[in-house]
Amino acid sequence: MIVKETELQPKHQNLWKKGLxxxxxxxxxxxxxxxxxxxKEEPGFLDGRMILRRAEGESVGGGRKFSFGGGLFKGGSKKDPWEAIADLEENVFQKDPFNVSANQxxxxxxxxxxxxxxAAFALETIRMGQPDNTKLMHNLANHxxxxxEPEKAGEVYRAIVKxxxxxLNAMKGEKDAAARSSILRQGWGSDGDFNKVKKNSDEANLLEMLNKQGRTQEQTESLLAHFINLYNQxxxxxxxxxxxxxxxxxxxxIDSALMFYDYALTLNPGDVALQRRTEMVRDKAQERQIQQMETEIESNPGAPDIEEKRAQLAEIRRQRASSVIDECRARVERNPTDKALRYDLGQAYFNAAMFTEAIPELQQAKSNPNIxxxxxxxxxxxxxxxxxxxxxxxxxxxASKELAIMDNTKKEILYELALVSEKMGKAEQYLEALKEIYNADYGYRDVAKRVESSYS
Incomplete structure (x- = not known):
């Protein structure tokens, strides 16, 4: 029933490439x-549906509100089920991809x-919209x-326990899923043959090596070659x-890493951790591009196209800031109660010099004790x-009062406190903050110079 990309009609393959x-x-x-x-025409094209839902989610998350409830959609009563699914795609999911009743x-x-x-995709979509709803996650794991598919069930159960x-039901479910996975890997629960068991075992060994700490570059390159071979298969x-x-x-x-992270998202668009990792790598790639351009400009300030390069650099920075804000805002829209995401959005606003917009996000983020x-x-x-x-x-x-230990964070806070006190003309508070750092770390920034100069 699943339609693969290679099985699409030529006109659809062309649209698919443009869509990617x-x-x-x-x-x-x-x-x-x-x-x-x-x-709509190839309802069994599940990869396409995954990409579609991701694009819809990002689109509505870019500013438009969407609900997690809503009444039943009338199209669901149509006699032809494929027509009913097409109507859901056309009339509901474009505007509200995480609508619970429609996905149900x-x-x-x-x-x-x-x-x-x-069916699993529908439940995964609900999970994307309500990542903290453990009742829905139990339904997905049971499915x-x-x-x-015990490995997928185990992942869901672990998320519930987290x-x-x-x-207790999730704990038991995770153990049951692990046991079932072990049986399937060894070919006991089906008609699995020796080659399949060996393949799974080899892949498990590679994944174990992947998580090993302290690998040399040669070991990493060798491991990559093994995974490339698996990928080609x-x-x-x-x-x-x-x-x-x-x-x-x-x-x-980084460029190769980003390419495969992006491709991984097309295979599993609902993986929130993967989404964040991909954006981190994308940010790193963009940062390198900016650094390269800055180096070019600094090394040859008299170049005839220097102003064009500066304008290009400014535009890249603007686009980068806008992209980061859009990503952070979309994540907040999907999970508005997650204070860590609020902090990320506030930081994105701050980096874009949108200080007014950052303030309410950071005020909400304060309620998370971890950040x-x-x-x-x-x-x-x-x-x-x-x-x-x-x-x-x-x-x-x-912030300083809440930190009992003089770590780097407290030093940074005290230094900021000193600078703003100096701006306000409050010399006593300025020196008091600096001396607190001075007593703990003589070499921190220019603290020693500032403190000692006050005695001369």
């Missing part, structure tokens, strides 16, 4: 317009069609177990693709940039 390019360029609405007709309808229809992969360490193996991306990144071949100090520090910097120095001083002072 649009996704790579983050032109989400255009990607939707290209991939939607394919999915898609799940029910897929199960009636005996299409468990599509995977019922259709003999959210709720007291969930099966280009849809998500483990091989992710492993290659990781190894290319370790070898500092509270970072949020307070950045919040103080926002106030200082807006010349609201009294509020900045208060933020730095509060």
């Amino acid at each position: 390019l649009a996704v790579e360029q983050k032109n989400w609405e255009y990607a939707v317009s290209l991939v939607l007709p394919i999915v 309808q898609l799940y029910d229809i897929a199960m009636k069609l005996q299409f468990p992969q599509l 995977y177990m019922a259709h003999d 959210l709720d360490p007291r969930d 099966d280009q849809t193996n998500i483990n091989s693709v992710k492993s290659m991306a990781q190894l290319y990144e370790e070898l500092d071949q 509270r100090i970072k949020a307070m520090l950045l919040l103080g910097r926002c106030f200082e940039k807006k010349n609201m120095n009294d509020l900045a001083q208060s933020a730095f002072l509060d």
Whole structure:
């Protein structure tokens, strides 16, 4: 029932290639317009549906609101199930890809069609929209177990336990899934033959080596060669693709790493951790491009096209900042209660000099104890940039009081406190903050010079 890319009609293959390019360029609405007709005509093209949903999610996350509920869609009552699915794609998912009731309808229809992969996709989509809803995640894990995909079930159960360490059913489910996975890997639960068992064993050994710490460059290159060989045998193996991306990144071949991270996302668009890793690598690649351009400009300031290069550099920086903000905003839209995502958005706004927009995000981020100090520090910097120095001083002072140990973070906060106190003409508070650093770390920045000069 699953349709592969190679089985698409020529006209659809052309649209598909354009759609992938649009996704790579983050032109989400255009990607939707290209991939939607394919999915409607080829409902079994699951890879296309995954890309479509990702593009829809990014598109609505870019500013438009979407719900997680809503009433039942009337199209679900159509006699022809494929027509009902097409109507859901056309009339619901474009505007509200994470709509729970619509995705539940898609799940029910897929199960009636005996299409468990599509049913799982519907549940995974709900999970993307509500990543903290453990009840929905239990349904997904049960589905995977019922259709003999225990490794996927185990991943879901682990995610549940991470959210709720007291969930005994999830703990038991994870153990059951691990046991079932072991049976399947050894070929005991089906007609698996020796070659299949050996292949799985070899891949497991490679994955174990991948997680090994302290590998030499030669070992890393050898490991990469093994995964390239596996990839050439099966280009849809998500483990091989992710492993290659990781190894290319370790070898500092950032462009190759980014290419495979992007491809991995097309195979598993619902992997939130993979999304964040991909964006981190993309950011690193863009940073290198900026550094290269800066070096060119600094090394040859009299070049005839120097102004053109400076303008190009400024535009790249602007696009980068805008892209990061869009990504962070989309993640917040998908999970508005995640304070860590609020911090990321606040930091993106700060880096783009959008200090007013950053403030409310950082104020919300403060409620997460794991990032509270970072949020307070950045919040103080926002106030200082807006010349609201009294509020900045208060933020730095509060953050400093919450840190009992003089670590690098506290030194940074105290230094910021000193600088803003100096701006306000409060010499006593300025020196008090610097002396606190001086007593702990003589060599920190220019603290010694500032403190000692006050005695001369």
